[in-house]
Amino acid sequence: MLPILAGAAALGVGVATFEFVPAEAEPTHSSALHWGACPTEAPAPQQCAKLEVPLDYGASKGRTINIEVSRIPAAKPEKRRGVLFVNGGGPSSSLDVPSAISGLLPADVRDSYDLVAFDPRGIAHSTPINCGRDADELVRDEQFEVLSFPGGDGSIDANVAYAKRMAKQCAANSGDLLPHLTTANVARDMDQIRRALGERTVSYYGISWGTYLGSIYRELFPKTVARMVLDSSVDPNERGYDDFRLFNVAMEDRWPDLAGFAVANKDTVRLGGTMERVRANYLALTAKLDRHPVSLPGTKAPINGNLVRLFTWQLSYSDASMLATKESPVPILAQLWRAAVDVAAGKATDADRTFLEGLTNDFVAKGTLPGVPQDNLYSVGWAISCGDKAWPRHIETYARNTAVDRGRFPLTAGAPANIAPCSAWATRPSDPEPKVEPIGKRNVLIVQNHRDPATPLSAAQGMRRAMGSDAILVDVNAGGHGVLIHPTPNACAINAVDKFLTSGKLPSRSKSCG
Numbered sequence: 001m002l003p004i005l006a007g008a009a010a011l012g013v014g015v016a017t018f019e020f021v022p023a024e025a026e027p028t029h030s031s032a033l034h035w036g037a038c039p040t041e042a043p044a045p046q047q048c049a050k051l052e053v054p055l056d057y058g059a060s061k062g063r064t065i066n067i068e069v070s071r072i073p074a075a076k077p078e079k080r081r082g083v084l085f086v087n088g089g090g091p092s093s094s095l096d097v098p099s100a101i102s103g104l105l106p107a108d109v110r111d112s113y114d115l116v117a118f119d120p121r122g123i124a125h126s127t128p129i130n131c132g133r134d135a136d137e138l139v140r141d142e143q144f145e146v147l148s149f150p151g152g153d154g155s156i157d158a159n160v161a162y163a164k165r166m167a168k169q170c171a172a173n174s175g176d177l178l179p180h181l182t183t184a185n186v187a188r189d190m191d192q193i194r195r196a197l198g199e200r201t202v203s204y205y206g207i208s209w210g211t212y213l214g215s216i217y218r219e220l221f222p223k224t225v226a227r228m229v230l231d232s233s234v235d236p237n238e239r240g241y242d243d244f245r246l247f248n249v250a251m252e253d254r255w256p257d258l259a260g261f262a263v264a265n266k267d268t269v270r271l272g273g274t275m276e277r278v279r280a281n282y283l284a285l286t287a288k289l290d291r292h293p294v295s296l297p298g299t300k301a302p303i304n305g306n307l308v309r310l311f312t313w314q315l316s317y318s319d320a321s322m323l324a325t326k327e328s329p330v331p332i333l334a335q336l337w338r339a340a341v342d343v344a345a346g347k348a349t350d351a352d353r354t355f356l357e358g359l360t361n362d363f364v365a366k367g368t369l370p371g372v373p374q375d376n377l378y379s380v381g382w383a384i385s386c387g388d389k390a391w392p393r394h395i396e397t398y399a400r401n402t403a404v405d406r407g408r409f410p411l412t413a414g415a416p417a418n419i420a421p422c423s424a425w426a427t428r429p430s431d432p433e434p435k436v437e438p439i440g441k442r443n444v445l446i447v448q449n450h451r452d453p454a455t456p457l458s459a460a461q462g463m464r465r466a467m468g469s470d471a472i473l474v475d476v477n478a479g480g481h482g483v484l485i486h487p488t489p490n491a492c493a494i495n496a497v498d499k500f501l502t503s504g505k506l507p508s509r510s511k512s513c514g
Contacts, residue, residue: 085206090208120213134374139300147244147412149414150414152290227445290305447483472509
């Protein structure tokens with residue numbers, strides 16, 4: 001996922017309304033959006049505006065909601081080709097993605113496209129949902145939020161209680177919004193933005209969940225897509241609960257990179273001098289902390305095996321966590337593992353305590369935005385997954401699958417198979433998800449790292465199969481989540497993205513980049 005810049009107090013921005021018009025009557029140059037300052041700290045030249053859209057697209061004259069939209073105009077107006085929608089995944093706030101991604105895009109792309117993004121409905125500055133949890137509750141729920149880790153003994157009792165409580169609180173606080181929080185509706189909102197911009201066609205770059213959003217947009221509005229780049233793709237045929245279970249395979253794919261890092265830094269990490277010893281010692285370490293969790297002064301969450309698993313997985317998203325910097329001479333992943341080893345041995349140093357305090361306490365702080373309900377960015381991912389596809393309702397299903405996956409995939413300890421709020425969600429999807437299929441236009445480039453801890457290579461291959469000959473897959477012999485945002489971008493893949501977005505030329509066939 002792309003980084004989200006810190007938000008600021010909301011500033012007054014004009015609200016644009018939109019009336020449905022047939023395609024042939026769409027404006028081609030004028031904009032119905034009134035641009036001004038953004039409700040975040042994103043610097044100029046990023047601008048923002050609000051757009052009213054229907055809450056329910058089946059009742060367009062009913063209640064409306066606001067969508068916050070952002071843009072950075074093309075760097076060279078004389079070369080302007082059009083609009084490139086950008087989405088940073090999640091689902092999460094994407095409002096500041098134009099600022100975050102601008103410096104990562106090839107210069108030719110930046111010169112020729114307006115970068116346009118938006119907070120999807122229900123998220124951050126776009127009529128956000130609120131599930132009624134404060135900071136203390138978020139800290140308590142820390143090990144259930146992104147992945148729902150079972151207890152150290154494999155019990156899912158606490159997870160069941162969390163799932164039921166979350167579902168109940170979300171329904172009580174945002175029940176009117178929940179039935180309409182779907183990827184398909186976000187795609188419909190995106191088309192409202194396209195119309196308000198006066199563009200007949202748009203191009204698109206999306207990462208992670210943003211690949212699914214892009215693929216659904218393309219299915220619903222096939223005539224409006226010029227070029228589409230999908231980075232770190234989900235599998236459109238593995239949805240809901242099945243989608244989450246792919247985290248098991250993804251983390252196993254990524255592990256050799258992490259183990260190799262531990263070997264290369266064996267004196268700092270102290271997990272062993274071979275790949276085999278590192279895995280054995282890491283699993284023994286997390287198991288020991290499961291049995292004997294440690295509470296440290298200043299940390300709001302216990303230091304246990306699940307905390308180490310959670311942050312190991314999150315840090316594995318980027319090779320940056322394995323790089324020394326001026327600010328952090330010891331790479332962050334090495335600090336985590338070294339601190340865990342010390343804590344488990346009863347030898348925590350002041351440096352260990354300071355690091356773990358910052359890591360655990362920042363988990364909530366970094367996931368909140370000023371002026372937005374505190375739990376919004378943590379709750380909305382569940383809400384959209386629940387709205388897209390119904391999850392199993394029987395607790396026994398989750399208990400059985402969690403127990404099986406704890407044995408098969410010990411790195412994630414059964415968490416991806418565990419129960420989640422969608423099991424008790426107050427609403428069920430009213431319509432089936434649009435099916436991703438070929439539309440007869442060869443205009444999609446999929447780029448994918450081989451060892452992605454969130455969306456495995458097999459998922460990108462699934463997207464490629466679903467789109468058939470419409471899409472080309474360029475896979476990269478690298479680890480981490482995101483090809484474009486990799487700390488050392490692969491020139492072969494980036495050149496393919498550059499050439500496609502600027503000239504429309506795709507590689508003749510799918511290929512691998514070394």
